[in-house]
Amino acid sequence: MSIGTRSTFLHxxxxxxxxxxxxxxxxxxQGNLARIMVLATYAIGYNVLFGYTGLLSLGxxxxxxxxxxxxxxxxxxxxxxxxxxxxxxxxxxxxxxAVVALLALRTIGVAFMIVTLMFAQAxxxxxxxxxxxxxxxxxxxxxxxxxxxxxxxxxxxxxxYLAALLLFSAALLITxxxxxxxxxxxxxxxxxxxxxxRMLGYDVFRHKLAxxxxxxxxxxxxxxxxxxxxxxxxxxxxxxxxxxxPLLWVLLGGAGTTIGPLVGTLFMFYLIDYSxxxxxxxxLIAGVVLVLLTLFARAGLVGExxxxxxxxxx
Amino acid sequence: xxxxxxxxxxxxxxxxxxxxxxxxxxxxxxxxxVMRVVNVAHGEFFMLGAVIxxxxxxSIGGHPAVGFVAALALAPLIAGxxxxxxxxLILKPVKYDPEATIVGTIGVLYILQQTxxxxxxxxxxxxxxxxxxxxxxPWFEWGENGFAMFxxxxxxxxxYKLFVIGAAIVILxxxxxxxxxxxxxxxxxxxxxxxxxALAFGIPVSRVYSIVFGLGAGLAALAAVLIVPIQQAHxxxxxxxxxxxxxVVIIGGLGSIRGTVLAAVLIxxxxxxxxxxxxxxxxxxxxxxxxxxxxxxxxxxLFGKKPA
Amino acid sequence: MILLETKGLTRVYGGLTAVDGVDFxxxxxxxxxxxxxxxxxxxxxxxxxSGRIPASSGEVWFDGQNVTPxxxxxxxxxxxxxxFQITAVYARLSLADNLAxxxxxxxxxxxxxxxxxxxxxxxADQMTGDLAYGHQRLLEIAMGVAQKxxxxxxxxxxxxxxxxxxxxxxxxxxxxxxxxxxxLIEHNxxxxxxxxxxxxxxxxxxxxxxxxxxxIHANRAVQDAYLGTG
Numbered sequence: 001m002s003i004g005t006r007s008t009f010l011h012x013x014x015x016x017x018x019x020x021x022x023x024x025x026x027x028x029x030q031g032n033l034a035r036i037m038v039l040a041t042y043a044i045g046y047n048v049l050f051g052y053t054g055l056l057s058l059g060x061x062x063x064x065x066x067x068x069x070x071x072x073x074x075x076x077x078x079x080x081x082x083x084x085x086x087x088x089x090x091x092x093x094x095x096x097x098a099v100v101a102l103l104a105l106r107t108i109g110v111a112f113m114i115v116t117l118m119f120a121q122a123x124x125x126x127x128x129x130x131x132x133x134x135x136x137x138x139x140x141x142x143x144x145x146x147x148x149x150x151x152x153x154x155x156x157x158x159x160x161y162l163a164a165l166l167l168f169s170a171a172l173l174i175t176x177x178x179x180x181x182x183x184x185x186x187x188x189x190x191x192x193x194x195x196x197x198r199m200l201g202y203d204v205f206r207h208k209l210a211x212x213x214x215x216x217x218x219x220x221x222x223x224x225x226x227x228x229x230x231x232x233x234x235x236x237x238x239x240x241x242x243x244x245x246p247l248l249w250v251l252l253g254g255a256g257t258t259i260g261p262l263v264g265t266l267f268m269f270y271l272i273d274y275s276x277x278x279x280x281x282x283x284l285i286a287g288v289v290l291v292l293l294t295l296f297a298r299a300g301l302v303g304e305x306x307x308x309x310x311x312x313x314x
Numbered sequence: 315x316x317x318x319x320x321x322x323x324x325x326x327x328x329x330x331x332x333x334x335x336x337x338x339x340x341x342x343x344x345x346x347x348v349m350r351v352v353n354v355a356h357g358e359f360f361m362l363g364a365v366i367x368x369x370x371x372x373s374i375g376g377h378p379a380v381g382f383v384a385a386l387a388l389a390p391l392i393a394g395x396x397x398x399x400x401x402x403l404i405l406k407p408v409k410y411d412p413e414a415t416i417v418g419t420i421g422v423l424y425i426l427q428q429t430x431x432x433x434x435x436x437x438x439x440x441x442x443x444x445x446x447x448x449x450x451x452p453w454f455e456w457g458e459n460g461f462a463m464f465x466x467x468x469x470x471x472x473x474y475k476l477f478v479i480g481a482a483i484v485i486l487x488x489x490x491x492x493x494x495x496x497x498x499x500x501x502x503x504x505x506x507x508x509x510x511x512a513l514a515f516g517i518p519v520s521r522v523y524s525i526v527f528g529l530g531a532g533l534a535a536l537a538a539v540l541i542v543p544i545q546q547a548h549x550x551x552x553x554x555x556x557x558x559x560x561x562v563v564i565i566g567g568l569g570s571i572r573g574t575v576l577a578a579v580l581i582x583x584x585x586x587x588x589x590x591x592x593x594x595x596x597x598x599x600x601x602x603x604x605x606x607x608x609x610x611x612x613x614x615x616l617f618g619k620k621p622a
Numbered sequence: 623m624i625l626l627e628t629k630g631l632t633r634v635y636g637g638l639t640a641v642d643g644v645d646f647x648x649x650x651x652x653x654x655x656x657x658x659x660x661x662x663x664x665x666x667x668x669x670x671x672s673g674r675i676p677a678s679s680g681e682v683w684f685d686g687q688n689v690t691p692x693x694x695x696x697x698x699x700x701x702x703x704x705x706f707q708i709t710a711v712y713a714r715l716s717l718a719d720n721l722a723x724x725x726x727x728x729x730x731x732x733x734x735x736x737x738x739x740x741x742x743x744x745x746a747d748q749m750t751g752d753l754a755y756g757h758q759r760l761l762e763i764a765m766g767v768a769q770k771x772x773x774x775x776x777x778x779x780x781x782x783x784x785x786x787x788x789x790x791x792x793x794x795x796x797x798x799x800x801x802x803x804x805x806l807i808e809h810n811x812x813x814x815x816x817x818x819x820x821x822x823x824x825x826x827x828x829x830x831x832x833x834x835x836x837x838i839h840a841n842r843a844v845q846d847a848y849l850g851t852g
Contacts, residue, residue, distance in 0.1 A: 103606070103607075107610055110416070111609050114606075118602045118603070118606035119602075125598050125602065129595045185722060189712065199694060199695075199698060199706075200723055201698035202695055203695050203696075244420060247417070247420075281429070282428075286424050287423065287424025287426075288421065288425060290420055291404060294417050294418040
C-alpha cells in the first residue's frame, strides 16, 4: 500500500470514526467533542503556518476573531443567514490575513512573533473599543432561531456535532491534500532551509503569503463555526490566550502532522476540563505542559510516534 | 481645573509611570541584549515583585516603612532567584533556541501567574506606602497685579510619587555606572558583543547568562515594589507592563540601554498625557500598532544598530 | 556566444568595498574557475550573479537579458543553479526528498538517476543529516546538476571531499562541460588545472588576471599574490 493510500485510509477512517461517535457518545462528551472539533479546525489552520511553514505566530486569535465577528456581526446586525454570514466571515479572515502577511512577512524570527502579537492585541483592543456593537468581553448571543440552515436546527446536539465534523473534515482533507502536492513540499522546504529553497528557484515570499492566508482563513472558518454552533461571540476569543492555545494544541499533538492538531486539542481540552474541577488555576496545567513539551518532546505526541515507529504518518 | 494645571498633573503622573516603565523595560532589554532571548514571562516577575512586597509588608508589622524597605531588598532577590532557576532548568537545556525560549517562557508565565492565583488569590490588595504627604503644586496666572502664583484646588502630588521618580533615576544611574565602569559591567557588555570571543577569554558565559537573567527579573520586581503602594497588587498585573516593556524595548532598539530609557520616558509620558485626552483603549491601540509598524519598517528602533 | 556578463559589478558593505566594478564575460559551454585569496570577493561576486546578494551598483546580464532587477529565485528559474560554500541541503529530509525539491517533481526515477551521478543512489531514503559532510556536499552538487541548468555556479565544491570523491567530481564536470556552462570557485589548484578552460584571479575585489591555466600559471603577478612557489 503506498504512502498516499495509507494516508487516505487514515484520514477517512478517522472521519468515519468521528461520525459513528456522533450516535454513540453520551450527550456530555458528544457536546465536548463537537467543541473540540471546531477548536481542532483552528489548530489545523495554525499548523499550516507553524507546523508546515515554520512561522511561529503569536497573534492567530485575530484570525479566529475575524471569522467569529464576521459571522456574528453579519447575523446579528446584518440579518444574514448562516451560509452568507459564513462567507462574509471567510472573506474577513482572508482579507485580514493578507494585510497582516504583507506587513509581518517583512520580518523574521522573533520580530515576526512580536509583530503578530501586536497586531492581534490591537485587534482585541479594537473589539473592546467598538463595544457598542461587539459588547466587548461580555459578548453577545446569537439567537437560536437564527442558527438554522435550510430547516436544519444547528443547535440540536447531533446536528451541531455533525456540522462541526463537516468543518473539521474539510479542514483536515484540504490540508492533507495540500501537503501531498508540490505546494506543500515547498512549504516544508521553506521551513527547513529558506535560503536553499529560494536558490532552487522558488518564490519564497509568495509561498509564505499563501501559507498565512490559508492558515488565517481556516482559523477564521473555525471562529465562524464556533460562533454559529455554540451561539456566542465574545472578545475573550480574540485575546492573547486564544493565540497561545493553538500553539499549545499543535505542539502537544505534533506540529507538521495532519492528525496532531486534533490529538493535541482533545488532550488539552480534557486535561483542562478535569483540572478546572480541582482548582480555578487550571491554566497552570497549560503552563506546565508547555514547559515539558519545550524540554522533552518538541515533536509532540503524534510527532514522536512518527519519529520512532510509524514513519509514514502524514 | 484648567488646561494648564491639568497638563501638569498629567505630566507628573506620566513621569511616575515612565520611571517604573524604564526600570521594567530595562530588565527586558538587558536580557535580550546580552542573551538574545525574549522572556515572555517578564511581566510575571514584575507581578511576583508586587505580590512578594505585599506578603513581606503584611508579615512585618509596625511602621510601613520597615516593611517597604524589607520588600525592596527581598522581592528583587527572590524574583531573581526564581529567574536563575528558570534559566538553569529550561533555557540552558534548550540552548537558548529563540523559538523554544519563547514557548518555554510562555509556560513559565502561566505557571507563575496561576501559582500567584492559587496562593495570593484573585483579589487586588493595597500596600501602604512608607510615607505619603500631599504636596500642593503652584500654578501661575496673569492677574491684575501682574504675574501671580496660586494653588489650584485639585493640583497636588504626593511625596511618595516624587520619591518613586527620584528612586528610579538613582537606580538607572547606578545601573549605568555599573555597566560602564565596573568589571561586572564590562563582562556583561563583552558577552553581549561577542559570545564566542568572551568564551575564548575565559568569561564564564553560562554563569553570566544566569546572572543577567536573574538581574532582568530583579529589575522588574524592583519596579513593582516601587509602584505597588500606588497601584494595588493583583495576580494579572503583569500583563500591561509586559506589553508596555515590549513596546519600549522595540521602539528604543533591542539591546540599546540608552534607547530603552529614552523610549520609556517618551512612551510613559505620552501614555499618561494621551490617556487624559483620548480613551485609554484608543491610546493602547495606537501604541500597539506603532510598535508593530516600527518592527516592520525600522526594526532597529530609534537607537539600535542597523542590521548589516 | 556570451552566456553571462557583468558590467561594473560592485558591492560595498559600510566602509568596505568587497567587489569593485568587475567586468566579466563567460562564454557558453566554458568551464571557468574563479580563484583568489580569502576575502578577495569571490563568494560575494557569485552571490551577486545569482541574486542572493544585491549589487550596490553595476549590472548582470544573462543570456542577453539584463537580470539585475530580478530576484534570486527568478534568475534560478531562467537557468542558473547555485551551490553554497557551506553546504545547504535539507538535513531533516531524505536524499530523495531533497532531489524532489531540486527537480520540482516527485518522480522517484529521476531522483534516483540524479543521485546515481554522484554515487548516492543507494542512500536515497536516508536522512541527509546523518550523512558525512562530504556526501552532503555531493548531494548538493547532484541537486545543482539535476536542475539541468544552463549556468552552474559552484562555490568551493570540493571542500570536504575525499580524494576519490574529488575524482568522481572531476569526471562529472567533464561530462557536463559543453552542454552546461560552469563557474566554479575553487582553492584546490589540482581541480582548477584539471577542469578549467579559463581562470580568473580576483584580489581585493578586482580582477588581477584572466586567461588559460597555462597563462595564469606563468603570470608573475598572480604567482606573487597567490600561487606562491608551487
